[in-house]
Amino acid sequence: MTAQRVLLLNWRDTTNPEGGGSERYVEEVAKGLATLGWSVTVLCAAYPGSPREACRDDVKYVYRGSKITVYLHGLFYTWLHRPDRVIDVQNGLPFFTRLVRRTGVFVLVHHVHEEQWQVVYPGWRGRLGWWLESRLAPRLYAGCTYVTVSSASREELARLGITDIALIHNGTDPAPPRQRPKASNPTVLCVGRVVPHKQLEHAVDAIRAARVVLPDAKLIVVGSGWWEDALRNYVADRGLDEAVEFRGHVSEDEKHAAYDEAWILALPSLKEGWGLVVGEAAGHGVPTVAYRTAGGPTESVNDGVAGVLVNCPSEFTAATVRLLQDAELGLRLSQGAAAGAGTFTWQAAARAFDQLLTATSSRTPRSAHPPAPESVRAAAPDRPSPTGPRRQRSS
Structure with a gap:
């Protein structure tokens, strides 16, 4: 059977000098999905010295545009290549992929940026950014499943009127052997x-x-x-x-x-x-x-x-x-x-994404996988989920 294709759109990757924890999350999920049999592509912004394309851990990386124009490149790439699934990573702004496809789109949000808009972009630009994130995006992506990484972020999304929210925590790699002693000074x-x-x-x-x-x-x-x-x-x-x-x-x-x-x-x-x-x-x-x-x-x-x-x-x-x-x-x-340390793993995060993507895929679900993440409704944002909760899709 031909591998199903999933496209992850993110504004940066970890090779970018400004890459951070959210980029690591995306890359670990991408790597895990590739291991589980998906054909995975990550599109992100180019930066000085970046290649046009690269392959790492069986994941194809495509570098296009700048911090701003990457969104247009992501939209065009989605329309041109028509992957089976799209994970639209919303770091304040989404890639607006819902404009070119109606199904198979998932939105990954690490947190809501309400306070940050005015810190980074004071004045009208910050107000516009927050309007796009809080008003336009929830309407544009109505009917899509959102994914977030913590209960706090889940509750923030619920306050924006988003109802279908899956919770998939970050993982943590085991620490490597100690290289240096603890500093003698505080x-x-x-x-x-x-x-x-x-x-x-x-x-x-x-x-x-x-x-x-x-x-x-x-x-x-x-x-x-x-x-x-x-x-x-x-x-x-x-x-x-x-x-x-x-x-x-x-x-x-x-x-x-x-x-x-x-x-x-x-x-x-x-x-x-x-x-x-x-x-x-x-x-x-x-x-x-x-x-x-x-x-x-x-x-x-x-x-x-x-x-x-x-x-x-x-x-x-x-x-x-x-x-x-x-x-x-x-x-x-x-x-x-x-x-x-080690309570949460990247393998568990990747399996949860696999279950989420497979739930609406033509592929045969693999029974060996653990329960998929829960679909959390805004009416009950505090529903406990201590052990990688089960996701139930409404009929």
Whole structure:
């Protein structure tokens, strides 16, 4: 039987210097679907030095357009190639694939961007972006199944009037063998894109406060982005050049080496669909400090067991300083983080997507697969789903 074709449309991939956790999710799902027998293509934006096409892990990658024009390329590619299934990844904006096909379209949303629009695009552009995301897209994709990664994001989508929502969590790879010892001086780590809504300034403020009582405390920033110059200026203005190390966009090995060094992972993001870095850090026994209001971290961070959730910048600073000072608390949370690592796997995420796509496919469902994800109705967004819930399609 000819393999069914699935096209994933995403604005970036992990080879892009601005790629992050959401791109990793897409690529792991793509790789898993290829392993399960799908013919998989990922279309994303080109960037300086990118190839036009590439193949990794039996997945075809197509690089077209820029951060903006990739949406037009995605729309045209969908119309021209007519894949059996389309996963339209909505990072604020969808690819509007519903304009060229009526069936077989699934929408992947990591989180709703309401607060972020005005942070990144102040004024009318932010208002337009939010209108497109919150008003136009739900109407355009009416009748499509949405997929999201956390209960918090599911509830956000439900508030937009979306009713058919499948919950498929992020996975986490096992941590590789330790490359470096834990740093001898108190070390805080941030991993991710350097953009305004990640609010890395809050981590800088926390390390500044920590150095009052721990003069050798240090912050390591792993990742790159267009906000880096502004963040460097913020650091310099506070006389913290020696306290903050920018490592930029690094390899996977170098990223995991940074986790080895860290005492704490700081995740001060305004919003996270899940927080992939939380699980990565946990694999190294590194607890996380994050905002409760960020959404996804309320699930990915086991508050008081594997990290600390806080409500405001002053609490973020206080929690960071306390964890650096209190060795007993730090050890307990480190052990809790390590014990919970690996709860979610990429294999489970790929199998859940396979079941979801197969449910409306001409292929014969494979009974060996685990239950598929639940279709969650807006009327009951808090329905518990502790173990990879079963998806039931309405007749």
